[in-house]
Amino acid sequence: MEQHHLSNWIAKRKARKEDLHALSLFEQLKNGDRTVLSQCITLIESSLQSDQLIANELIKYCLPYAGNSIRIGITGVPGVGKSTFIESFGATLVGNGKKVAVLAIDPSSSSTGGSILGDKTRMQELSTNPNVYIRPSAAGTTLGGVARKTREAIILCEAAGFDAIIIETVGVGQSETLVHSMVDFFLLLMLAGAGDELQGIKRGIMEMADALVITKADGENQLKAEQASRQYANALHLFPPKLSQWVVPSLTCSAYTNTNIDKVWEVIASYDNQTKTNGWFAQHRKIQDKYWLLETLKEKIIGHFFSDAKLLNALKEVESAVENGEKSSFQGADELYYLFTQKKSSDGNGI
Amino acid sequence: MEQHHLSNWIAKRKARKEDLHALSLFEQLKNGDRTVLSQCITLIESSLQSDQLIANELIKYCLPYAGNSIRIGITGVPGVGKSTFIESFGATLVGNGKKVAVLAIDPSSSSTGGSILGDKTRMQELSTNPNVYIRPSAAGTTLGGVARKTREAIILCEAAGFDAIIIETVGVGQSETLVHSMVDFFLLLMLAGAGDELQGIKRGIMEMADALVITKADGENQLKAEQASRQYANALHLFPPKLSQWVVPSLTCSAYTNTNIDKVWEVIASYDNQTKTNGWFAQHRKIQDKYWLLETLKEKIIGHFFSDAKLLNALKEVESAVENGEKSSFQGADELYYLFTQKKSSDGNGI
Numbered sequence: 026m027e028q029h030h031l032s033n034w035i036a037k038r039k040a041r042k043e044d045l046h047a048l049s050l051f052e053q054l055k056n057g058d059r060t061v062l063s064q065c066i067t068l069i070e071s072s073l074q075s076d077q078l079i080a081n082e083l084i085k086y087c088l089p090y091a092g093n094s095i096r097i098g099i100t101g102v103p104g105v106g107k108s109t110f111i112e113s114f115g116a117t118l119v120g121n122g123k124k125v126a127v128l129a130i131d132p133s134s135s136s137t138g139g140s141i142l143g144d145k146t147r148m149q150e151l152s153t154n155p156n157v158y159i160r161p162s163a164a165g166t167t168l169g170g171v172a173r174k175t176r177e178a179i180i181l182c183e184a185a186g187f188d189a190i191i192i193e194t195v196g197v198g199q200s201e202t203l204v205h206s207m208v209d210f211f212l213l214l215m216l217a218g219a220g221d222e223l224q225g226i227k228r229g230i231m232e233m234a235d236a237l238v239i240t241k242a243d244g245e246n247q248l249k250a251e252q253a254s255r256q257y258a259n260a261l262h263l264f265p266p267k268l269s270q271w272v273v274p275s276l277t278c279s280a281y282t283n284t285n286i287d288k289v290w291e292v293i294a295s296y297d298n299q300t301k302t303n304g305w306f307a308q309h310r311k312i313q314d315k316y317w318l319l320e321t322l323k324e325k326i327i328g329h330f331f332s333d334a335k336l337l338n339a340l341k342e343v344e345s346a347v348e349n350g351e352k353s354s355f356q357g358a359d360e361l362y363y364l365f366t367q368k369k370s371s372d373g374n375g376i
Numbered sequence: 377m378e379q380h381h382l383s384n385w386i387a388k389r390k391a392r393k394e395d396l397h398a399l400s401l402f403e404q405l406k407n408g409d410r411t412v413l414s415q416c417i418t419l420i421e422s423s424l425q426s427d428q429l430i431a432n433e434l435i436k437y438c439l440p441y442a443g444n445s446i447r448i449g450i451t452g453v454p455g456v457g458k459s460t461f462i463e464s465f466g467a468t469l470v471g472n473g474k475k476v477a478v479l480a481i482d483p484s485s486s487s488t489g490g491s492i493l494g495d496k497t498r499m500q501e502l503s504t505n506p507n508v509y510i511r512p513s514a515a516g517t518t519l520g521g522v523a524r525k526t527r528e529a530i531i532l533c534e535a536a537g538f539d540a541i542i543i544e545t546v547g548v549g550q551s552e553t554l555v556h557s558m559v560d561f562f563l564l565l566m567l568a569g570a571g572d573e574l575q576g577i578k579r580g581i582m583e584m585a586d587a588l589v590i591t592k593a594d595g596e597n598q599l600k601a602e603q604a605s606r607q608y609a610n611a612l613h614l615f616p617p618k619l620s621q622w623v624v625p626s627l628t629c630s631a632y633t634n635t636n637i638d639k640v641w642e643v644i645a646s647y648d649n650q651t652k653t654n655g656w657f658a659q660h661r662k663i664q665d666k667y668w669l670l671e672t673l674k675e676k677i678i679g680h681f682f683s684d685a686k687l688l689n690a691l692k693e694v695e696s697a698v699e700n701g702e703k704s705s706f707q708g709a710d711e712l713y714y715l716f717t718q719k720k721s722s723d724g725n726g727i
Contacts, residue, residue, distance in 0.1 A: 081706075088704050088706070314699070314705045315695055317709075318694065318698050318705040321706060321709035322691075322709040322712050323678050325710075326677055330673070340673075344669060348662050350662070354665045354672060355432075355672060356439075357669045358672035358676060359432070
């Protein structure tokens with residue numbers, strides 16, 4: 026009994042310490058300190074349990090101050106000039122009085138374990154602007170994990186006063202869908218001309234886009250870009266109308282000659298205005314919140330399995346049995362699931 | 377104590393009944409009875425717990441008889457002529473002495489709740505062939521669920537003696553990746569000519585393909601198809617070599633004039649031969665088995681939450697709180713996760 030009281034007291038004291046740490050970080054964050062923002066994002070990316078406890082508290086403090094931004098997703102195949110566009114677009118946003126945060130989502134980093142090459146040297150001019158915060162892509166063990174952490178990073182950036190959050194996709198595959206699930210406006214950058222069959226635009230992505238922007242519309246390429254833009258505009262008519270009632274435009278721009286970049290921002294501002302008036306903006310965020318509730322819950326539940334050393338050992342054994350053909354993946358999953366339910370019921374009082 | 381013995385006895389008796397049912401189904405299945413095969417697939421698709429117990433037993437009986445087939449994934453945008461191709465290709469396989477099963481994966485059915493329109497009237501000629509079994513796409517509540525059930529359906533088809541399993545993707549999006557994760561050979565059907573930017577082929581899919589086939593290479597379209605095939609063949613050279621050491625070919629065919637369909641089968645037979653000789657075929661299946669071990673396990677663990685009525689009620693409450701903006705998705709997930717861990721530890725003896 027004594028013992029029990031003592032451990033309770035220690036646990037509470039520890040919790041208070043973490044809470045104080047989180048509160049102190051939050052207060053520095055609210056002042057818009059970019060160094061603290063970086064520290065905080067590193068904290069939410071950490072897999073250490075002690076860090077995660079602080080991160081959870083921190084997020085709670087930030088939530089009432091989050092949400093007051095426009096979240097812009099930007100995607101396009103490699104070579105479309107994403108970095109150059111964001112460099113120019115970010116400067117335009119700052120010129121319009123915005124504080125800009127640029128985050129990257131890179132599912133490929135979960136396998137390579139690192140962030141994209143040259144990430145720190147990208148957007149060099151933009152990154153020196155005091156109203157801009159650029160964060161290299163988060164690494165993680167699962168795609169869902171990377172996505173959730175990016176979503177938490179958005180909350181932190183917003184609490185730090187950044188009111189235009191750019192989420193950039195890096196790599197190919199599922200990242201577009203993930204980014205789409207966490208932004209208000211989804212911008213698809215495209216190239217005009219040669220090699221359309223390798224452009225890598227799947228129909229699903231065009232349907233997600235709130236605007237198409239043909240990049241590199243300068244010099245000899247300008248005419249081709251305008252032609253492509255008209256073609257895409259025609260193609261867009263084939264899609265059913267959006268729930269947002271927003272009519273998706275197709276435009277051209279050049280980050281090189283800095284032409285029409287302001288038009289892109291005008292389009293987004295117009296979307297912001299229109300969907301806030303017709304109620305879609307808030308409704309869309311609620312739909313996203315419900316989606317993320319389920320995704321976060323699922324990840325936590327699965328994490329419950331993967332945080333148990335005994336179960337992890339059992340998993341390794343079953344994995345090699347499956348690899349050697351001694352067991353089917355179905356049998357293996359059944360066995361591990363049985364261990365999981367047994368383990369949970371003998372856990373005693375909570376976690 | 378008496379009570380305990382009694383309930384144990386009932387549980388065992390029930391288990392034996394299910395086992396006998398599964399064994400009887402298995403014996404009819406082994407004879408290649410297509411009606412029984414349909415019943416069995418319906419059983420594995422059922423969400424009733426009593427059905428699932430029988431299905432699990434059934435899968436166990438089938439496993440030693442499964443695996444002796446070539447599993448072929450077929451994908452391509454709507455309009456590429458997938459059904460027509462499969463109709464013609466299936467007949468070619470039967471002509472080569474194969475027993476052919478055609479399964480469809482349709483992630484969109486999870487939202488619409490139904491199978492694709494006209495599914496039953498598709499491939500009418502092929503479906504009357506006694507050596508062919510065609511199954512409309514499985515519906516399910518989650519993409520992972522649909523995929524796992526399709527994978528179990530493959531086992532059943534193989535145990536029933538079908539030795540060429542065609543997995544067809546329906547709809548767009550993530551289904552290609554899922555199909556790729558469960559087949560030996562991945563075939564990408566493509567159109568030549570107009571509207572390449574809407575063709576919907578993303579780079580990731582081209583990299584997954586083991587062969588590209590340009591469809592509708594007949595009449596006026598033939599020349600264009602051959603040109604496109606050469607272009608794609610050039611593009612394929614840009615990709616890094618495959619782990620299978622297989623060199624991906626690009627060819628043309630016409631299901632309408634029945635031209636070159638046999639060439640497609642020759643390519644697949646050659647792949648089968650080459651990768652069985654160099655060991656990739658078996659290694660690839662092991663990699664897939666390990667992947668599916670984890671996916672199945674994750675789905676079971678998450679299912680543990682969603683099979684609990686109290687937790688489901690709590691989820692509904694939290695969902696509407698999130699929808700009304702009273703709670704963040706992070707807070708909601710935390711609360712539900714806490715309930716989950718509490719519930720599990722008070723579960724007593726087992727599930």
